[in-house]
Every structure is written in C-alpha cells, then in structure tokens.
Amino acid sequence: MGVVKDKFWLDAEKTALVIIDVQEKLAPAMNQSLYGQLIQHTNLLIEGFKALGLPIIATEQYPQGLGHTVTELPGVASQDCIEKMTFSCCGDDKFMAALEKSEAKQVLIVGMETHVCVFQTALDLLDRGYVVHLVSDALCSRFQSDYANAIKASARAGAVITTTETALFQLVKVAGTDSFKAISKLIRQRTA
Template identity: 45%
Template sequence: MLDTDNTALVIIDVQGKLAQIMYQRDELFSQLQVMVKGAQLMKLPIIWVEQIPDKLGTTIPELQNLLTDQSPIAKNTFSACGNHKFQAALEASQCSNIMVVGIEAHICVYQTAMDLHLAGHHVEVVTDAVSSRHPANKQLALDKMALAGIKMTSTEMALFELQRVAEGDQFKQLLSIIK
C-alpha cells in the first residue's frame, strides 16, 4: 500500500502543444493538478521531467504554477530512468513506492513505469492522470503495464490511500482539493 513516508510522485512530460492534443485533455489537466496539490499537501517528493523541452516546449502552466519551488529535469530518453539526474533525484527521495502520471501513456509513461518496476520499485500508474493522443494507445499501455505487475490506481484512490483517516486538518484540505 502507498504510504506518505515512502511514496514519491513522478510527473512525465506534460508539455507544450503535445499536451494540448491529449485524449480527454481537460480531465487529464484537472487530475494532474489534484495529484500535485495532494502530493504537496502530504509533503511527498515530486520528481518532474520534461522530454527535450527545447523542441517540445515546457510543462503546461497549470502545473508549472504549482511547482514554483522546483525545476524540471530535462531528458532525451523515453524512460526517465535513462537520465542520471532523474536517477539521482529518485535515490535522494529514498522512496520505493512511485506514483506515475503524465504523457504519453504508451511511450514515456510506459517505459519509465516498466524500468522503475524492473528496478524493484512498487509502481502505481494513476490512470486518470495519464493519457495519449489516441485512447487505444492509452488503454494498450495500461493493459500491458498491468500484465507486467504494475498496479493501477486513480487520483482519488491514491490520495485517500495515502490519507488513511477521515479526520483532521489534512483530511479537510484534501477534500477541498478533490472537490
């Protein structure tokens, strides 16, 4: 199970014009914002990557505006695990549970999740916070990852699993983020 002491959020490549043409873009952007706010509320490490930002553009403002206290890690590999700065950030987080969000589900999300899983991490893909341009590619990626043993979750499921109890100030703040 996910826990706040050992879980990190990894945000994959939610950038530029590519992000604008994702399947169910508005729902994706909304769930991504909820995940980031929830992770921040619970003080989870957030590792944020961008695929060749000089060509694909920077992360969408809806996320950049929430992540003002950190900078993205630029990468040119489809899997973030192929980037030494990402590996260093992951190691520094000391987390073995990794929640993965972003785009595209069948390319960078898939390859990153698979590499994390093969490296021994407990990986959960947040299904309503990942997408691809075509819904069939998203579904294929989710199916293939699940068959490989990667767990699937949703924004609310993950955040309430991390929250554990329905009381206190953090719970009230979480409810206001989700609504």
C-alpha cells in the same frame, strides 16, 4: 505489511509523485478528453502532495523541441523539471538521483504519453524493484487505443492501476486528521 498491501497500498512515507512530460508542444496532439482529465487530476495530486509534504519529481522530454511544462499545471515550475532525452525517465541520471534522494520505494506516475515515456518508465522502475502506481485518470496519449493498451500492458507487467482519489485517500489513511481535512477539501473542489 503483507504482500498485497506492500504492492497495492500507498504509504506516504515511501511515495513520490512523478509527473512525466506534460509539455506545450505535445499537448495539442493529445486526445483532448484524456488531456482534460490529466490536467484536472494532476493539479489535484500536486496540491495533495504539497499539502502532505511529499516529494514531487517532474520531467520534460527534449524541451528545446517540445516546449516546457504547460501553464495549466501552475504547481510545476519548468526550471525545476528534469530535462531528459531518453523516453524512460530511468535512463536519465538526474532523474534517478532525484528519485533516490526522495527515498521513495513507491512511485505514483502521471503524464504523457502513456504508451511511450510513461510505459517505459513504469517498466524500468518495476525492473528496479519499485512499486509503481499509474494514475489512470491523470495519463493521456494521442489515441485512446494506445492509452488503453499501455494501461493493460503496465498492469500485466506488475504496475497497479489507480485513480487520483484512491491514491490520495490511501496516502491519508485515517479520517479526522489535518492531512485528511486538507485532502478532503481538495477532493470536494473536484468536478467529475
């Protein structure tokens, strides 16, 4: 691939979905409009990645204090989440081991909070040579201004800002295949 495609084009053989800290005690404090989008689109991405047989890695920040992953994400079992204390997922050896095991070179990130754990993880992954795509309609923060600033700063740092549908159709690439049919069916079920 060329330089542009290497950065902006997701390749199913190289991509992992990372779900960061969508937890019970954090959820009520989030901007509820952003949070609603995050739940809807993260579920769509989970179903899409499962249909395509692609790796999913989920984390929980200090679950003893912040609770486990919200029940609105039934595709993420809390016992499968990587517990961490560092804001950046990359500060946790278990996370890095899971990412290395996935053999992904591209990381699609969803979760919260955009300006803390998501942003710090994105920077660390970029610094380690990963291609990072932030799914703007599957991220949230307490305040819209923090969310917006983190999106802009992440883009300036080299992350690609994308959306759920863009990412899923990039992973499929070709119409008429079983993968395309599975993703199209999920997309048709999506509400605005």
